[in-house]
Amino acid sequence: MTNAELMTALTALLSSQLGTYTLPAGTTVPAIYNGEPPSDWVAAGVEVRVDPAPEYANEPLHAHTLVAHETPVRVVAHGSGSAATVVDRICQRFETSNPVFVPPSEALGILAQYTLRIRSR
Amino acid sequence: MADFEVRFNTTQLLAAADAAWVDANAILGREFQKRVTSNMWAWPSTPSPRDIVDQGQLRDSYTPQAITPVVFEHAWNTEYAMAVHEGAVYKDGEGNAVRGMTARPWVRVTLRDFKFADAYAKLAQAEMERRTRGL
Numbered sequence: 001m002t003n004a005e006l007m008t009a010l011t012a013l014l015s016s017q018l019g020t021y022t023l024p025a026g027t028t029v030p031a032i033y034n035g036e037p038p039s040d041w042v043a044a045g046v047e048v049r050v051d052p053a054p055e056y057a058n059e060p061l062h063a064h065t066l067v068a069h070e071t072p073v074r075v076v077a078h079g080s081g082s083a084a085t086v087v088d089r090i091c092q093r094f095e096t097s098n099p100v101f102v103p104p105s106e107a108l109g110i111l112a113q114y115t116l117r118i119r120s121r
Numbered sequence: 122m123a124d125f126e127v128r129f130n131t132t133q134l135l136a137a138a139d140a141a142w143v144d145a146n147a148i149l150g151r152e153f154q155k156r157v158t159s160n161m162w163a164w165p166s167t168p169s170p171r172d173i174v175d176q177g178q179l180r181d182s183y184t185p186q187a188i189t190p191v192v193f194e195h196a197w198n199t200e201y202a203m204a205v206h207e208g209a210v211y212k213d214g215e216g217n218a219v220r221g222m223t224a225r226p227w228v229r230v231t232l233r234d235f236k237f238a239d240a241y242a243k244l245a246q247a248e249m250e251r252r253t254r255g256l
Contacts, residue, residue, distance in 0.1 A: 036221055039219075039220075043219065074208070100203070103200075103203060105200050105204070108201055108204070108211065110204045110209050110210075110211045111210050111219075113209065115208070115224070
């Protein structure tokens with residue numbers, strides 16, 4: 001699955017759960033981005049960031065090695081919405097690694113978020 | 122003719138496996154910390170690559186602990202350990218600018234590169250041979 005195909009699939013899958021980006025001109029778009037969104041876009045609700053650089057995982061099999069393509073995805077909570085629900089939907093639809101929760105820290109400004117990798121072969 | 126009987130001292134063998142488990146996890150712990158302190162992580166500014174030691178809190182927070190004879194815990198007890206490992210989106214300055222911090226997954230990289238099962242098997246074999254010598 002190409003990155004573009006994955007973006008299309010995720011946007012359709014998560015349409016009712018995604019938050020929004022507010023652009024400098026005031027327009028809003030769904031909060032899902034391939035890479036790092038522009039710094040002047042303001043996210044609200046649940047944001048999904050898809051890493052455009054794939055990772056590869058080697059899985060040893062009986063007689064050879066399977067190379068699985070993995071796309072890192074980050075689900076970030078900006079106030080409202082449920083990042084956990086978004087993660088659940090992704091895991092139900094795709095083969096993924098175990099989601100990892102990054103706990104928030106007010107003192108350090110770290111937002112609550114999950115990381116996981118969507119696998120495809 | 123007398124029957125031929127072999128008895129295994131399972132207590133001895135299990136004790137050997139337990140000792141090897143602790144030793145193998147000690148080696149694994151050193152491998153984890155090696156990847157924290159090695160200049161192997163790409164950085165957007167020079168010097169790059171560099172380690173992930175800043176003030177040393179993360180490195181020094183490493184706590185290995187045998188929880189049970191079959192469960193060993195490797196922990197880094199800082200508030201930001203998971204954020205460093207997985208990368209994180211965080212609010213900068215006044216709380217409005219949102220930035221991304223690159224992941225430095227030292228545990229995942231170690232488990233990918235270091236053959237823990239092989240190390241444990243070798244240690245267990247050596248320990249069992251040592252304890253059962255003379256049987």
